Amino acid sequence: MSRKLKSSILLVIMLLGVVGLISGCSSSTEASQGQEEENYIPVAIEKATVNNIGNEIKINGKTFANEEIAVIPKVPGIVTNINVKLGDIVEKGTVLFTIEQEDISKSVEQAANGVELANKGVAQAENGFKTANINYELNKEKIENAQLNLERTKKLYEEGAISKSQLEQAELAASDKSLEAIKGQVDQAKISYEQALNQLRQAEISYEQVQSNLSNTVVTAPIGGVVSDLTVKEGQLASNAQPAATIAQMDKVYIQMNVVENMVNKLKLGQEVVVNVPAALNEEATSTISYISPTADPRSQLYPVKVYIHNQDNNIRPGMNGEVKLDLDQVESATVIKRNAVLDRDGKNLVYVVEGDKAVERVVTIGLDTGDYVEIKEGIKEGEQVIVEGQHYVEDGTKVKVVRGE
Numbered sequence: 001m002s003r004k005l006k007s008s009i010l011l012v013i014m015l016l017g018v019v020g021l022i023s024g025c026s027s028s029t030e031a032s033q034g035q036e037e038e039n040y041i042p043v044a045i046e047k048a049t050v051n052n053i054g055n056e057i058k059i060n061g062k063t064f065a066n067e068e069i070a071v072i073p074k075v076p077g078i079v080t081n082i083n084v085k086l087g088d089i090v091e092k093g094t095v096l097f098t099i100e101q102e103d104i105s106k107s108v109e110q111a112a113n114g115v116e117l118a119n120k121g122v123a124q125a126e127n128g129f130k131t132a133n134i135n136y137e138l139n140k141e142k143i144e145n146a147q148l149n150l151e152r153t154k155k156l157y158e159e160g161a162i163s164k165s166q167l168e169q170a171e172l173a174a175s176d177k178s179l180e181a182i183k184g185q186v187d188q189a190k191i192s193y194e195q196a197l198n199q200l201r202q203a204e205i206s207y208e209q210v211q212s213n214l215s216n217t218v219v220t221a222p223i224g225g226v227v228s229d230l231t232v233k234e235g236q237l238a239s240n241a242q243p244a245a246t247i248a249q250m251d252k253v254y255i256q257m258n259v260v261e262n263m264v265n266k267l268k269l270g271q272e273v274v275v276n277v278p279a280a281l282n283e284e285a286t287s288t289i290s291y292i293s294p295t296a297d298p299r300s301q302l303y304p305v306k307v308y309i310h311n312q313d314n315n316i317r318p319g320m321n322g323e324v325k326l327d328l329d330q331v332e333s334a335t336v337i338k339r340n341a342v343l344d345r346d347g348k349n350l351v352y353v354v355e356g357d358k359a360v361e362r363v364v365t366i367g368l369d370t371g372d373y374v375e376i377k378e379g380i381k382e383g384e385q386v387i388v389e390g391q392h393y394v395e396d397g398t399k400v401k402v403v404r405g406e
Contacts, residue, residue, distance in 0.1 A: 039399065040357070040399045040400055040401045041359070041390055041393050041394050041398055041399070041400045041401070042390060042400070042401050042403040043354070043359070043387045043389060043390035043391070043394065043400045043401070043402060043403065043405075044387070044388055044389035044390060044402070044403065044404040044405045045354055045385040045386060045387055045388060045402050045404075045405035046337070046338060046341075046385075046386055046388050046405055047382075047383055047384065047385055047386070048335055048336065048337050048376065048380045048381065048382055048383060048384050048386055049335075049336055049337075049382060050333055050334065050335055050336070050382045051333075051334065051336045052327070052330060052331065052332045052333070052334070053327075053330070053331050053334050053336050053368055053370060053373055053375050054326075054327025054328060054329055054330035054331065054368070054370065055327060055328045055329050055368070055370050056325055056326070056327050056328075056370070057325070057326060057327075057328055058323055058324070058325050059257040059259065059323070059324045059326070060257065060321065060322070060323055060324075061255040061256050061257035061258070061307075061321075061322045061323075061324060062255070062256055062319060062320070062321065062322065063253050063254070063255055063256075063277060063309075063316055063317070063318055063319065063320045063321075063322050064253060064254055064255075064256055064318050065225070065228075065248035065249055065250055065253055065318045066249045066250070066251070066252040066253055066254060066308070067223060067225070067248075067249040068228070068246060068247070068248045068249070068318075069222050069223055069246070069247050070243035070245075070246050071096060071219060071221070071222065071243060071244055071245040071246065071247060072240060072241075072242065072243050072244065073099060073216070073219055073238045073239070073240050073244055074213075074216040074240055075099060075104070075213050075216045075217060075240060076099075076237065076238060076239050076240050077099035077100045077104075077217060077237070077238060078099065078100040078235065078236070078237055078238075079097055079098070079099060079100075079232050079233065079234050079235065079236055079237075079238050080098050080099065080100050080101075080234065081097060081098045081234065082096070082097040082230075082232065082233070082234055083095050083096060083097060083098075084096050084097075084227050084230070084245075085227070085230065086227055086228075086229070086230045087226065087227060087228075088226070088227045089224075089225070089226055089227075089314070090221045090224060090225065090226075090227060090247065091221065091224045092220075092221055092222065092223050092224045093220050093221060094220060094221045095218055095219070095220050096219045096220060096221055096227075096244075096245055097219050097232055097238070097244070097245075098217055098218050098219070099216075099217040099218075099219070099238055100217070101214060101217045104210060104213050104214045104217060105214060107210040107213070108207070108210045108211055108214055110210075111203070111206045111207035111209075111210045111211075112207060114203040114206060114207065115200070115203045115204055115207050117203070118196070118199045118200035118202075118203040118204075119200060121196040121199060121200070122193070122196040122197055122199075122200050124196070125189070125192045125193040125195070125196035125197075126193055126196075128189045128192060128193070129186075129189040129190055129192070129193040131189070132182075132185045132186040132188075132189035132190075133186055133189075135182055135185070135186075136179070136182045136183060136185070136186045139178065139179055139182050140179055143178075143179055146170070149170055150170045150171060153166065153167055153170035154167065154170075219238075219244065219245075221247050222247065223247055223249050224247075224249065224251075225247045225248050225249040225250055225251075226247070226248050226250050226314065227245060227246070227247060228246045228247070228248040228318075229243070229245060229246035230244075230245045230246075231243065231244055231245065232244040232245065248318060250311055250314045250316075250317075251310070251311060251312055251314075252308055252309070252310055252311060253308070253309055253311045253316050253318070254290070254291075254306045254307060254308045254309065255275055255277070255306070255307045255309065255322035255324055256304055256305070256306050257304075257305050257307070257322075257324050258297065258300060258302035258303065258304055258305070259302060259303050259305055260302060260303075261296070261301075261303065263328065264292065264303040264305070266328045266329060267289055267292055267305060267326070267328075268289065269288075269289055269290070269291075269292060270288050270289065271288060271289045271326065271327075271330070272286060272287075272288055272326075273286070273287055273288065273289060273307055273324050273325060273326040274286055274287075274324070274325040274326070275287050275307055275309055275322060275323065275324050275325075276322065276323045276325075277309070277316050277320050277321070277322045277323075278321070278323070279320050279321065280315040280316040280317070280320060281315070281316070284325075285309060287307050287308060287309055288307070289305060289306070289307055289326075290306050290307060290308050291304075291305065291306035292305050293305070307324055329368055331367060331368050331375055334367065334368070334375040334376075335375065335376045335377075335380055335381065335382055336373050336374070336375060336376070337351065337373065337374060337376055337380060337386045337388075338372070338373060338374075338386070338388045339369060339370070339371060339372055339373055339374045340388060341386050341387065341388045341391060342364065342366060342374055343391060343392070348363050349363065349364050349365070349366055350362065350363060350364070351364050351376075351379065351380060351386055351387075351391075352386070352387040352391050352394055352396075353380070353384045353385055353386055353387065354385040354387060354400060354402060355385075357399055357400060357401065358397055358398065358399060358400065359387060359391075359394040359395070359396065359397070359398045359399075359400045360396060360397075361395070361396035362379045362380060363379055364376050364377075364378060364379030364380055365377040365378040365379060385402075385405070387400070388405070389404070
C-alpha cells in the first residue's frame with residue numbers, strides 16, 4: 001500500500017471520529033435541556049376577586065295578583081246591561097254593568113221637587129224675618145222719639161202748661177212694653193227662618209243621596225286589570241251583600257314564599273333574588289324582596305315574604321308555582337376564591353399562589369363557605385393568582401408552569 005493511500009485512509013478515520021464526537025456531545029446537551037425543562041409542576045390558576053358571596057337556597061311559592069278587588073254594587077237592583085265578559089282587560093272607570101234606574105230616577109225627581117219647595121220655604125221665612133226686623137227697628141225708633149218727647153212733656157206739666165191727661169198719653173207712648181212684644185215676633189221669625197234652612201239642608205242631603213244611588217247603578221272598574229270573576233247576569237238581581245265581579249291587577253304580580261323563623265331575619269328588604277315561573281317564563285328574571293311580614297301566619301307559623309315581578313304580557317297568572325333563589329348569610333365586597341383551592345394541612349388553611357414561576361404558600365383565614373366558593377378574610381388579596389388545579393402536588397417554592405387559567 002502506498003503512502004498516499006495510507007494518508008487518505010487515516011484522514012477519513014479522523015473525520016469520522018470528529019463527527020461522532022460532535023454528534024455525541026449534541027445528543028447529551030439536548031437530553032440535559034429536556035430534563036431541565038420537564039422539572040416543573042403544571043397548574044391551573046384563577047385570580048382572587050372581590051365580590052358578594054352567600055349560601056344560595058331555593059324556595060317555592062305561589063303567584064298572586066298585585067291587587068285584587070271585589071266589585072260589590074252599592075245599590076241592589078236588576079241588572080239591565082253587562083258590558084264585559086270574563087277575562088277582559090279593563091281600565092279604571094270602565095263600565096262593567098248597569099242596574100235598573102227607573103225607580104231611582106223617580107226618587108231623584110221627587111227629591112229635586114223637595115229641594116225646590118224647601119228653597120221657597122226659606123225665601124218666605126227670610127222675608128218674614130226681614131219684615132219683623134224692619135218692624136222692630138221702626139217701633140224702636142218711634143219709642144225712642146216718644147221718650148224724648150216725654151221729657152219735654154214733663155217740664156211743660158210742671159210749668160202747668162199742659163194737663164195731666166196729656167202727660168199720661170206721653171208716658172203711654174214712651175212705654176217699651178210693646179217693643180218687647182215686637183222683639184218676640186223677631187225671635188220667632190228667626191226660628192222659622194232657621195227651621196226653613198234646616199229643612200232645605202235635609203232636602204239637599206236627600207237629593208244628593210238619591211243622585212248618588214242613581215250614579216251607583218252604573219258599576220265601574222275600581223282599578224285597571226283583568227276581569228277574573230263575573231257572577232252577575234242580565235235580568236237577575238245584583239245584591240250589595242256579595243261581590244258581582246273581581247278585578248285583578250296583572251301588570252305586576254308577586255310570588256309569596258313562606259319562610260321559617262330561623263331564616264326570616266337573614267332576609268333583607270331590597271335583597272336581590274332570582275325568580276322563575278316555569279309555566280309562564282322562558283328564562284329566569286332578577287327582582288328584589290319587597291315585603292317581609294313582621295308577624296307569622298297564625299295557621300302555618302311561617303313568615304310571608306313577597307317578591308314582585310313585572311307581567312306586562314299577562315302570561316303569569318295567579319296561582320302558578322314560582323321559584324325564588326336567594327343568598328343567605330350574604331357577605332358583600334368579600335375576597336373570594338374557589339373552595340377547592342384551600343388545603344387543610346396540619347390544622348392550617350393553606351393556599352398556593354403563583355409568583356413568577358414559583359408556588360408560594362399562604363396561610364389564610366376563611367369566612368363564609370358556600371361549598372363552591374369561600375371568603376378569604378386574611379392571607380390573599382384581590383388579583384393574586386391562586387392555584388386551583390395542581391395545588392396538591394406543590395410545596396412552598398415549587399417551580400410551576402401555568403397551563404390553564406388567567
